[in-house]
Amino acid sequence: MDPLSEYIRGITRDNPIFGLVLGLCPTLAVTTSVENAIGMSAGTAFVLVCSNIFVSALRKQIPSAVRLPIFIIIIATFVSIVKMIMQAYFPPMYAALGVFIPLIVVNCIIIGRAEAYANKNNVFYSFIDGLGTSTGFLLVLMLIGGIRELLGTGQIVTFDHTLITLPINPSVTTMILPPGAFLTIGSLMAIVNYQRAKKRAKGG
Amino acid sequence: MVEKALFAIFMDGIFIKNFLLIQFLGLCSFVGVTKDVKSAAGMSGAVVFVMALASTVSYMIYNYILVPTKMEFLDLISFIVVIAALVQLVEFVVRKNIPSLYRSLGIYLPLITTNCAVLGVVLLNVSSEYNFIQSVVFGISAGLGYTVVMLMMSGIRERSTFVNVPSSIRGLPQAFFIATMLSMAFVNYFWVIPI
Numbered sequence: 001m002d003p004l005s006e007y008i009r010g011i012t013r014d015n016p017i018f019g020l021v022l023g024l025c026p027t028l029a030v031t032t033s034v035e036n037a038i039g040m041s042a043g044t045a046f047v048l049v050c051s052n053i054f055v056s057a058l059r060k061q062i063p064s065a066v067r068l069p070i071f072i073i074i075i076a077t078f079v080s081i082v083k084m085i086m087q088a089y090f091p092p093m094y095a096a097l098g099v100f101i102p103l104i105v106v107n108c109i110i111i112g113r114a115e116a117y118a119n120k121n122n123v124f125y126s127f128i129d130g131l132g133t134s135t136g137f138l139l140v141l142m143l144i145g146g147i148r149e150l151l152g153t154g155q156i157v158t159f160d161h162t163l164i165t166l167p168i169n170p171s172v173t174t175m176i177l178p179p180g181a182f183l184t185i186g187s188l189m190a191i192v193n194y195q196r197a198k199k200r201a202k203g204g
Numbered sequence: 205m206v207e208k209a210l211f212a213i214f215m216d217g218i219f220i221k222n223f224l225l226i227q228f229l230g231l232c233s234f235v236g237v238t239k240d241v242k243s244a245a246g247m248s249g250a251v252v253f254v255m256a257l258a259s260t261v262s263y264m265i266y267n268y269i270l271v272p273t274k275m276e277f278l279d280l281i282s283f284i285v286v287i288a289a290l291v292q293l294v295e296f297v298v299r300k301n302i303p304s305l306y307r308s309l310g311i312y313l314p315l316i317t318t319n320c321a322v323l324g325v326v327l328l329n330v331s332s333e334y335n336f337i338q339s340v341v342f343g344i345s346a347g348l349g350y351t352v353v354m355l356m357m358s359g360i361r362e363r364s365t366f367v368n369v370p371s372s373i374r375g376l377p378q379a380f381f382i383a384t385m386l387s388m389a390f391v392n393y394f395w396v397i398p399i
Contacts, residue, residue, distance in 0.1 A: 029228035186380030
């Protein structure tokens with residue numbers, strides 16, 4: 001078990017969205033633009049890394065019968081911190097993400113990693129796992145956000161910098177409305193399944 | 205806060221702010237428990253019940269305990285603990301008094317603690333500053349909206365089990381494509397009718 005492969009695992013095989021299919025609500029709800037996707041992933045990453053470290057450090061003290069309520073309280077504490085920081089320093093971002101910042105507390109990714117990984121491994125590896133899973137989450141959110149923003153508005157604008165502008169403006173407004181989210185994640189999941197099946201057929 | 209008619213809040217909860225298709229709350233159960241109508245109905249029943257209770261109790265906790273003691277920053281922690289405790293309590297009561305209901309709803313009750321729809325309805329109640337009656341009405345209507353979509357989705361999925369699709373689309377991608385159509389219907393139909 002070396003740290004680098006543990007880190008990569010969170011992006012590829014145990015990717016929170018395509019591998020484990022956890023945390024769908026924020027993935028679909030806030031990915032109307034790349035900017036929102038980055039803000040959401042940053043908040044989730046902070047909570048995930050901190051809760052992984054805490055749960056792992058306390059894993060010998062937590063009685064297993066009441067471990068889930070304790071995990072939830074640890075997570076809720078960090079989510080409250082994120083919520084207050086965002087509210088104070090990034091009010092536009094807080095307004096755009098709305099109810100989904102406090103809802104990080106019931107994001108299945110975080111409690112899933114606490115239960116499946118941090119509860120069994122030491123602090124350092126839990127930290128690496130938190131980083132890897134957050135990176136996987138960030139990449140998927142940016143991909144979905146990018147596709148939706150590009151097709152929906154014709155350009156990607158992130159923190160006042162225009163990154164890409166399409167020569168023709170497709171303006172498929174549906175893409176930044178709720179149906180676009182379902183369509184994008186369905187198509188991406190079909191592509192991932194197809195690639196996996198091809199790899200499996202080749203590897204035997 | 206503008207005084208909003210109860211009927212408007214009711215329609216908001218079911219259609220215009222539909223939790224599953226418009227607001228993306230509670231999607232884990234949306235793709236997880238909709239493989240057949242029976243379990244979708246069981247889950248929906250449990251969600252309506254817990255949402256109505258959670259709206260009631262959390263309103264009291266927020267306005268009668270947290271606001272007078274100026275501890276609003278503890279809202280998130282107290283709500284999540286309240287919902288978890290409430291689900292446990294409901295489970296005990298239902299198991300003791302109505303065993304038949306417990307047999308059909310029992311396995312879904314623990315799932316609800318981490319269902320973001322329940323915490324979502326509580327947080328939306330606080331952020332839209334609803335009063336007591338409005339909170340309860342919004343809780344019930346959000347639960348009914350959830351039920352409507354769960355039943356539609358599970359009905360379609362049950363009938364599409366034997367449809368011949370490429371193997372990489374079978375399962376989750378197929379479910380998401382069905383959800384796309386449903387969501388398109390909801391967005392286009394209910395956003396043009398001002399209530």
